[in-house]
Amino acid sequence: MSRPGREQPLVLVADDDQMIRFLTREVLEQAGFAVEEVDDGRPAVAAFARLRPDVVLLDVMMKEMHGFDACAAMRALPGGTNAPILMITGLEDVDSINRAYEAGATDFVTKPLNWTILAHRVRYMLRASRAVQEVEVQKLRLAEAQRLAHLGSWQWELESGRIDWSAEMFRLYGRGVGEGAPDRQSWLARVNPEDLEELDCACARVAAEGGDAAVDYRIRLPGGGERFLHEHIAALADEHGQAIGLRGTTQDVTERKLAEARIHYLAHHDGLTGLPNRGMFHEQLSQALARATRDGMMLAVLFLDLDRFKEVNDGLGHAVGDLLLQAVAERLQGSVREVDAVARLGGDEFALVQTSMGHPAAAETLARRLVEILAVPVEVGGHQVTVATSVGIALFPADGADAAQLLKSADLALYRAKADGRGTFRFFEEGMNRAVHARLQLEQELRRGIAQGEFVLHYQPQHDLATKEIRSYEALLRWQHPRHGLVGPDTFITVAEETGLIEPLGRWVMQQACRDAARWLPPLKVSVNLSPAQFRSGDIVAMVAEALEAADLEPDRLELEITESLLLNHTETTLSTLSRLKAMGVRIAMDDFGTGYSSLAYLWQFPFDKLKIDRSFIGNLNVDRNVDAIVAAIIGLGHSLGMTVTAEGVEVEEQAKFLESHACHEIQGFLYGTPAPYAGLLAGPRPDPKRGLDPHEARHEGAALRPEAGGDARLPVAASGRW
Numbered sequence: 001m002s003r004p005g006r007e008q009p010l011v012l013v014a015d016d017d018q019m020i021r022f023l024t025r026e027v028l029e030q031a032g033f034a035v036e037e038v039d040d041g042r043p044a045v046a047a048f049a050r051l052r053p054d055v056v057l058l059d060v061m062m063k064e065m066h067g068f069d070a071c072a073a074m075r076a077l078p079g080g081t082n083a084p085i086l087m088i089t090g091l092e093d094v095d096s097i098n099r100a101y102e103a104g105a106t107d108f109v110t111k112p113l114n115w116t117i118l119a120h121r122v123r124y125m126l127r128a129s130r131a132v133q134e135v136e137v138q139k140l141r142l143a144e145a146q147r148l149a150h151l152g153s154w155q156w157e158l159e160s161g162r163i164d165w166s167a168e169m170f171r172l173y174g175r176g177v178g179e180g181a182p183d184r185q186s187w188l189a190r191v192n193p194e195d196l197e198e199l200d201c202a203c204a205r206v207a208a209e210g211g212d213a214a215v216d217y218r219i220r221l222p223g224g225g226e227r228f229l230h231e232h233i234a235a236l237a238d239e240h241g242q243a244i245g246l247r248g249t250t251q252d253v254t255e256r257k258l259a260e261a262r263i264h265y266l267a268h269h270d271g272l273t274g275l276p277n278r279g280m281f282h283e284q285l286s287q288a289l290a291r292a293t294r295d296g297m298m299l300a301v302l303f304l305d306l307d308r309f310k311e312v313n314d315g316l317g318h319a320v321g322d323l324l325l326q327a328v329a330e331r332l333q334g335s336v337r338e339v340d341a342v343a344r345l346g347g348d349e350f351a352l353v354q355t356s357m358g359h360p361a362a363a364e365t366l367a368r369r370l371v372e373i374l375a376v377p378v379e380v381g382g383h384q385v386t387v388a389t390s391v392g393i394a395l396f397p398a399d400g401a402d403a404a405q406l407l408k409s410a411d412l413a414l415y416r417a418k419a420d421g422r423g424t425f426r427f428f429e430e431g432m433n434r435a436v437h438a439r440l441q442l443e444q445e446l447r448r449g450i451a452q453g454e455f456v457l458h459y460q461p462q463h464d465l466a467t468k469e470i471r472s473y474e475a476l477l478r479w480q481h482p483r484h485g486l487v488g489p490d491t492f493i494t495v496a497e498e499t500g501l502i503e504p505l506g507r508w509v510m511q512q513a514c515r516d517a518a519r520w521l522p523p524l525k526v527s528v529n530l531s532p533a534q535f536r537s538g539d540i541v542a543m544v545a546e547a548l549e550a551a552d553l554e555p556d557r558l559e560l561e562i563t564e565s566l567l568l569n570h571t572e573t574t575l576s577t578l579s580r581l582k583a584m585g586v587r588i589a590m591d592d593f594g595t596g597y598s599s600l601a602y603l604w605q606f607p608f609d610k611l612k613i614d615r616s617f618i619g620n621l622n623v624d625r626n627v628d629a630i631v632a633a634i635i636g637l638g639h640s641l642g643m644t645v646t647a648e649g650v651e652v653e654e655q656a657k658f659l660e661s662h663a664c665h666e667i668q669g670f671l672y673g674t675p676a677p678y679a680g681l682l683a684g685p686r687p688d689p690k691r692g693l694d695p696h697e698a699r700h701e702g703a704a705l706r707p708e709a710g711g712d713a714r715l716p717v718a719a720s721g722r723w
């Protein structure tokens, strides 16, 4: 029962009467206490400070400092607040007793002392003191635990309105611990008005019905800012079970709430642009649909896709691609009303809900504006980037009754916008579904056809107009479809380009054409068509070099036909690729010349080896004088620039005569030979015993009608390793 490190409890006895001190010591030592004596108030205070006794017996009447003052002084010392101090008064008057309590005495006894019960009295005091100490320790521990857990506690007496707060409650509310408990009004004034009703109702319910309740609410801190609190409220009942008050525990859950809010945000927003993601857009659209149904209004779903975003990503890097997407998101947000929702659905796809519309024209106006705004070049990562945007529009209620259906319709409309030339918008129409379905089927078929090796090359000769000798063959792709027969490239090239299948397909064409040409006698050449999509994906220079090397074909026997559309975008990159190909020794031909918008500008920028006059001009030769003049001018241009001029689509003798009279170098067309399988070429020329065809004797007539021999121009099946 004594202090730690002390075997017996120590009693400090302060009395100026030596006899009393002696007798007290005798009694207490016999009862198992250790005793320290002093004869006045001042040494008593000093001894208290030094020894920290477990109990003090303090006489009131002493010479220098009486017991009241000594008691008050001890209380002010460390450890003095709860120390058990027994005052010994000689006077049994009320005034002395009051003074003793006022000075802080724990209890008092009067003289003459009853020696029999003194030791018991001291023991009880000591026990009571220990209990108080224990409670104090527990309170401190509880306060510390509450502080660590940000857990406050409070009690509210209903009748008096008195509210007690624990120290942590003050801290939670951003107030000084000693500031004094609040009243109901000042407490609730701190609660966020949006949450007040819920908290107030919960308190009222518990007060009226008993039991408990839990509420989450926000409070406003004195210095600004908010804190989230979790409140557990329980009723305080009297012995009859009647509610006399409320008590509660209050926990700071700000961090958890913020983390939850962050998780919720991340789950519903796109990390790159901060826009709502697909899931949230679905929710927003469903809510907008519910409102539109209720108000009998129209709404529009606009589905946006950036045209050629992949080129930016691949060409300038993903960091630039990301910046571009952020810039697009900003522009989109800046172009819609606050009530309209904008979202990034993934990749370069964005979507928008336009609400409260009276007429479809509003959606058209918005779509037009978006196409325009997004077409303005963006400065990202030191690059001026221009992307066009295609927009598909679906209207509610006409094009779908729910979010999923509307999105599908808008997607189909987008698909049409892209197919119709990009950088434009289209409204959903019945029938789009069927068209898209057919296109998807074609894509699947194409994949299967590639895997099965169903593609073959046909060759069409290009004749020297003066000598009538074949200068080269143009390789033209055909699909030997198991059900549809021989399918021309116009049916599938666009889908191959859009799906990226043009890359493996084009690679195979290049390899096969080089392999075939290597079997012809020099200088017979082969022309291969290149799609702009092939320039966008992969390294075309390496692809050509590999094909030449694998076939052991001299580069100057390969001619690459490109169209003006290739030069419309990223001219600099494309021109540099073309220059690298030309530097390898490969010849470059401008196909379909005259059909583009700025043909002449391209001629000035790149030294093409050949110009192929588009067959739309040749078909109108001798029919339209203007066409005659244009064709004559193109031939003259080719002569001046030192380029070979080839006329495509020559079908009748008169056309050939016109071209001959204007010194056109080469002609290609059904008049001199239709495209035919490789084996069909043998119909005219005599094969070279060592290598293949002799071009000077080669004639190509009716070859297409001949059955294919050997099928060596077929696309190899996947097992060949290249696929």
Ligand SMILES: Nc1nc2c(ncn2[C@@H]2O[C@H](COP(=O)(O)O[C@H]3[C@@H](O)[C@H](n4cnc5c(=O)[nH]c(N)nc54)O[C@@H]3COP(=O)(O)O)[C@@H](O)[C@H]2O)c(=O)[nH]1
Pocket: 460, 474, 475, 476, 477, 488, 489, 490, 493, 506, 509, 529, 530, 531, 561, 591, 592, 612, 615, 648, 649, 650, 651, 668, 669, 670, 671, 675
């Ligand atoms: N990227 C690739 N494109 C290719 C490849 N193979 C072909 N193509 C392109 O597909 C388009 C259609 O080609 P095709 O159906 O083969 O038509 C060619 C000829 O058959 C046709 N032609 C030739 N002479 C005449 C004629 O006298 N009259 C007439 N009506 N048509 C004729 O012209 C097409 C060749 O044109 P061009 O390429 O412009 O020289 C076509 O655009 C092909 O380029 C491929 O492997 N990759």
